Each structure stands twice: as C-alpha cells, then as structure tokens.
Amino acid sequence: KPRIIAIANQKGGVGKTTTAINLGTALAAIGQKVLVLDMDAQGNASTGLGVDSLSRKVTSYEVMMGEATIKEAITKTKIPNLMVLPSSVDLAGAEIELANVSNRAFRLKEAFVRNEQSGGVDIDYVIIDCPPSLNVVTINALTAANSILVPLQCEFFALEGLSQLMRTVNLVKGSLNPDLEIQGVVLTMYDNRNKLSEQVAADVRGHFGDKVYTTMIPRNVRVSEAPSHGKPVLIYDYNCQGSRAYIRLAGELIQRERLK
Amino acid sequence: KPRIIAIANQKGGVGKTTTAINLGTALAAIGQKVLVLDMDAQGNASTGLGVDSLSRKVTSYEVMMGEATIKEAITKTKIPNLMVLPSSVDLAGAEIELANVSNRAFRLKEAFVRNEQSGGVDIDYVIIDCPPSLNVVTINALTAANSILVPLQCEFFALEGLSQLMRTVNLVKGSLNPDLEIQGVVLTMYDNRNKLSEQVAADVRGHFGDKVYTTMIPRNVRVSEAPSHGKPVLIYDYNCQGSRAYIRLAGELIQRERLK
Numbered sequence: 001k002p003r004i005i006a007i008a009n010q011k012g013g014v015g016k017t018t019t020a021i022n023l024g025t026a027l028a029a030i031g032q033k034v035l036v037l038d039m040d041a042q043g044n045a046s047t048g049l050g051v052d053s054l055s056r057k058v059t060s061y062e063v064m065m066g067e068a069t070i071k072e073a074i075t076k077t078k079i080p081n082l083m084v085l086p087s088s089v090d091l092a093g094a095e096i097e098l099a100n101v102s103n104r105a106f107r108l109k110e111a112f113v114r115n116e117q118s119g120g121v122d123i124d125y126v127i128i129d130c131p132p133s134l135n136v137v138t139i140n141a142l143t144a145a146n147s148i149l150v151p152l153q154c155e156f157f158a159l160e161g162l163s164q165l166m167r168t169v170n171l172v173k174g175s176l177n178p179d180l181e182i183q184g185v186v187l188t189m190y191d192n193r194n195k196l197s198e199q200v201a202a203d204v205r206g207h208f209g210d211k212v213y214t215t216m217i218p219r220n221v222r223v224s225e226a227p228s229h230g231k232p233v234l235i236y237d238y239n240c241q242g243s244r245a246y247i248r249l250a251g252e253l254i255q256r257e258r259l260k
Numbered sequence: 261k262p263r264i265i266a267i268a269n270q271k272g273g274v275g276k277t278t279t280a281i282n283l284g285t286a287l288a289a290i291g292q293k294v295l296v297l298d299m300d301a302q303g304n305a306s307t308g309l310g311v312d313s314l315s316r317k318v319t320s321y322e323v324m325m326g327e328a329t330i331k332e333a334i335t336k337t338k339i340p341n342l343m344v345l346p347s348s349v350d351l352a353g354a355e356i357e358l359a360n361v362s363n364r365a366f367r368l369k370e371a372f373v374r375n376e377q378s379g380g381v382d383i384d385y386v387i388i389d390c391p392p393s394l395n396v397v398t399i400n401a402l403t404a405a406n407s408i409l410v411p412l413q414c415e416f417f418a419l420e421g422l423s424q425l426m427r428t429v430n431l432v433k434g435s436l437n438p439d440l441e442i443q444g445v446v447l448t449m450y451d452n453r454n455k456l457s458e459q460v461a462a463d464v465r466g467h468f469g470d471k472v473y474t475t476m477i478p479r480n481v482r483v484s485e486a487p488s489h490g491k492p493v494l495i496y497d498y499n500c501q502g503s504r505a506y507i508r509l510a511g512e513l514i515q516r517e518r519l520k
C-alpha cells in the first residue's frame with residue numbers, strides 16, 4: 001500500500017506545486033516509486049512534469065467522478081520511477097457537481113480502495129498537489145491521505161493562513177480521516193538576505209517545533225525557470241541550490257517516515 | 261455611482277491582495293474616495309489595512325448572505341479617503357451555502373443596488389480583493405464589477421492560468437454581466453535581473469497589447485514587510501520602489517478611466 005502525502009495550503013503561491021514536482025522527483029531519484037497526483041484545475045504539476053494539456057485524456061476529474069480508475073489515468077514521465085496522474089480544468093466544477101452527493105468527501109479515498117482491491121499499482125509514495133483553497137477537492141485529498149505536508153512561504157501573509165488550515169485538518173481528522181497526521185511543515189522561498197524570512201522561520205519553529213523540517217528550500221531562480229522547460233529543477237539544473245535542497249528534503253522525509 | 265474594479269486571478273500568490281491594498285491606498289492619496297472590499301476568506305486585505313480579526317463584526321460574508329448592508333459592514337482605516345469592508349473565514353463556506361440558491365451569482369451586485377437605492381455611500385472606487393479560485397465568490401465579484409484588473413506575476417506558471425481566467429471572464433460577460441470589461445493586466449514582482457521576468461512580460465504584451473499597464477510593480481522586500489505592520493507599503497515606506505510603482509499605477513489607472 002502506498003504512503004499518500006497531501007501537499008496542501010490554501011494560501012496561494014507558497015510552493016505547493018513546486019514541492020510536489022521536485023520532492024516527487026527527488027524521491028524517485030533515490031529509488032522510490034512515486035506517483036504525483038495533480039488535483040489542481042490549474043494543472044501546473046502536470047505541465048511541470050512535461051504532460052502537455054492536449055494529452056491529458058483521463059484525469060483526476062474522471063477519477064473523482066468515478067468514471068475512471070487510478071490505473072487508467074496514470075501516465076509515465078521521462079523520469080524513471082516517476083508517474084503522474086494529470087488534472088483537468090473540469091475539476092473547478094467539482095464543488096457544485098458533488099454538492100448534493102452524500103460521500104462527496106470520500107471519492108478519492110474510494111478510488112484508492114478500488115485500486116488496492118484490483119491488485120493496485122506498484123507505488124511507494126503518492127504526492128498530491130492541492131489547489132489554493134479548502135474546497136471539496138482538498139478535503140478529498142486530506143481524507144485519502146496518510147499525512148499532510150504543508151509548504152510555508154517565508155512571508156507574513158503565509159503565517160496568517162496557518163491557523164485556518166490547522167482547523168480544517170482537525171475537522172477532517174475528527175470526522176473523515178482519523179489517521180491523518182501532520183507529516184511536517186517545509187519552509188519555502190527562504191531568503192537569508194531578508195530579515196522577514198528569518199522572523200517567519202523563527203515564528204513557525206516556535207509554533208510547530210520539530211514538525212518543521214530542518215531542510216529549508218531557498219528562493220532560487222532556477223526553480224522558477226524549470227517549469228517553462230517542462231522539467232523538474234533536478235533535471236533542469238541538478239547542481240543548483242534548489243535541486244540540492246529538494247534532494248535533502250527527500251532524504252529527511254524518508255528518515256521521518258522510518259521513525260514512525 | 262462608484263466604479264467597481266475586481267482584482268482577480270485564480271493563480272495563487274500573484275499579488276492580488278498587495279495590489280488591492282496599495283492601489284487602493286494610492287488612489288486615496290490622490291484624493292479618490294476608495295473602499296477596499298475583501299472577499300477572500302483568508303482576510304489578508306483586512307489585516308494589511310490594520311483591521312485585526314477580532315474586530316471584524318460585520319463582514320462581506322453577511323453582505324453576501326443578505327444579512328447586512330454594505331453601509332453596516334464598512335470600517336474606517338487610519339488613512340484618509342480609504343475605507344475597508346472586511347472579510348470572514350465563513351466566506352469559505354459560501355460555495356455550499358449558495359449551491360441551491362437561484363440568484364447565487366448576483367448576491368453582491370444586489371447588495372450594491374440596495375446600497376444605491378438607500379442613498380449610497382460617498383465612494384469613487386471600490387477595489388475588490390478576490391480569493392485564488394474561480395468560485396461563487398469570485399463570480400459574484402465579476403458580476404458586480406465594471407471591470408477586472410488582473411495582477412500577473414512574472415513567472416511561468418502564472419501565464420498558464422490566463423486562458424482559463426479569460427474563458428471565465430467571457431462566460432460572465434456573456435450571461436451574468438454584459439458590461440464587464442478587462443480594465444487591464446498589471447505585471448507584478450518584476451525582477452529585471454532575471455530573464456524569466458522579461459520573457460513573461462514580452463509574452464503577455466504580445467497577447468494583450470495595450471491592455472497591459474506600462475507601470476510594472478518590481479519585486480521589493482519592503483512591499484512584503486509592510487503587512488506585518490498592518491500598513492500599506494505607501495505608509496510603511498513611502499520612498500521605496502514598491503510605493504513609487506503603486507503611485508504610478510494609480511495615476512495610470514485614472515488616465516485609462518478618463519479615456520473610456
């Protein structure tokens with residue numbers, strides 16, 4: 001059974017997609033079999049892994065609606081050990097389409113259960129990229145996941161949303177998924193020349209203690225250039241600061257998983 | 261009757277809130293009476309204008325639900341000519357609460373109509389800060405607005421979402437608000453040391469021509485520090501690059517409005 005990690009934070013632009021793509025790639029590089037599941041209607045994780053929008057025939061939308069299995073929607077990437085389940089703009093309509101459906105929060109979890117029953121797919125980790133909102137799509141991801149990994153941009157507005165996110169996590173844990181854990185908080189776009197980054201980092205470590213990863217992802221222009229080439233930064237520029245940080249992050253994640 | 265401008269883009273973290281706060285402040289500084297209407301459950305615009313979460317008694321949620329008038333929800337700020345209508349975390353539930361309501365897209369517009377009928381409030385511009393999604397809240401903003409101003413971060417993923425946003429704008433214009441115009445596109449977090457910024461800027465000007473504002477907002481750390489002091493950057497550091505750019509932006513907006 002794969003470990004399912006939801007990468008979620010309703011604050012926009014904090015590095016959810018960038019973390020899903022590059023943590024996924026780094027885990028694949030160290031031999032784990034990884035599926036990046038794109039649950040954001042924007043489709044940035046699919047694009048960043050080289051799946052162009054015209055070739056997304058079966059997507060996470062069909063999986064959520066029960067019209068396709070996980071196996072049918074999975075696509076290979078050019079990277080060994082790394083697969084992607086692309087998203088579709090139709091996901092933006094899921095909130096309304098599932099409004100009156102009783103098991104609306106469990107659609108994704110049920111898809112994973114059906115996948116296991118039919119023999120499953122050989123995957124060690126599923127990394128779910130969530131949209132910037134606490135809508136039915138993100139709730140499905142949190143209900144299907146073993147844990148949540150929270151990317152946190154080192155900026156003031158990013159701090160503000162944390163308490164709302166934690167309330168939602170506790171609500172999901174209380175009623176939909178009692179096993180949901182906080183896998184950790186990862187500080188992103190850290191800039192050591194700017195005192196705001198240090199203040200936010202100190203503040204978050206004060207609140208979340210050792211849930212905060214030691215590895216911080218620095219702000220690094222190569223990270224933001226990589227998606228325009230349809231490649232993870234580890235492939236685009238293996239030696240840059242951003243790639244090294246995501247490789248360290250994958251190592252730290254494996255260590256934390258082993259300690260459980 | 262006030263000019264209503266919705267600041268919208270479903271891509272997260274592109275500078276919607278920062279533009280609502282600072283464009284609003286700059287317009288107020290040049291003598292316009294401005295209301296910043298916070299329609300994002302995160303409440304960043306309310307915080308950035310110094311309205312702490314405990315004092316948000318009547319919010320845009322109650323206005324959307326028809327439980328309060330615009331006049332009742334408006335709060336003064338310490339800045340002359342600038343008022344704010346704060347948001348509430350309850351807005352996150354609006355999608356479900358309005359799912360089966362026939363006039364769900366017109367709630368905000370109707371609130372403005374009722375406001376006019378009761379003599380209105382002395383406002384020249386309403387600047388609406390939208391959440392990072394094309395949900396019922398953003399649709400309400402686009403339906404109530406005269407125009408949409410699109411902040412666009414000079415990054416690759418930000419380009420990807422533009423066509424989805426324009427499709428939604430055309431849908432709203434076609435069925436809910438025929439008068440909706442594209443007020444313009446504003447390039448944000450522009451970094452002239454980074455060739456990606458220049459590429460994105462050139463690409464956007466190619467697509468949108470003179471809809472793209474000449475004024476670009478540079479990436480400037482003072483802009484991201486200001487919200488932690490509950491102040492717009494124009495008050496926090498009047499002479500920094502960020503403040504000057506938002507003052508130029510306000511001037512260009514007034515010029516464009518006059519040309520209509």
Ligand SMILES: Nc1ncnc2c1ncn2[C@@H]1O[C@H](COP(=O)(O)OP(=O)(O)OP(=O)(O)O)[C@@H](O)[C@H]1O
Nearest residue numbers: 012013014015016017018132219220223224272415
């Ligand atoms: N470490 C980094 N250094 C530089 N740029 C980064 C870094 N991480 C992310 N970015 C850039 O910042 C922007 C926001 O990141 P990303 O799109 O991954 O955030 P997100 O949380 O997925 O956004 P959304 O809320 O829209 O889904 C992107 O343009 C991305 O390329």
Ligand SMILES: Nc1ncnc2c1ncn2[C@@H]1O[C@H](COP(=O)(O)OP(=O)(O)OP(=O)(O)O)[C@@H](O)[C@H]1O
Nearest residue numbers: 012155272273274275276277278392478479480484
């Ligand atoms: N010109 C700028 N220079 C430096 N930092 C900026 C600039 N504009 C915005 N920021 C910072 O970037 C982050 C994202 O900006 P902001 O929160 O305004 O975007 P948003 O589109 O409103 O995000 P969301 O999608 O979550 O609503 C914030 O931390 C903000 O302080």
Ligand SMILES: [Mg+2]
Nearest residue numbers: 016017040044
């Ligand atoms: Mg994303």
Ligand SMILES: [Mg+2]
Nearest residue numbers: 276277300304
């Ligand atoms: Mg915002």
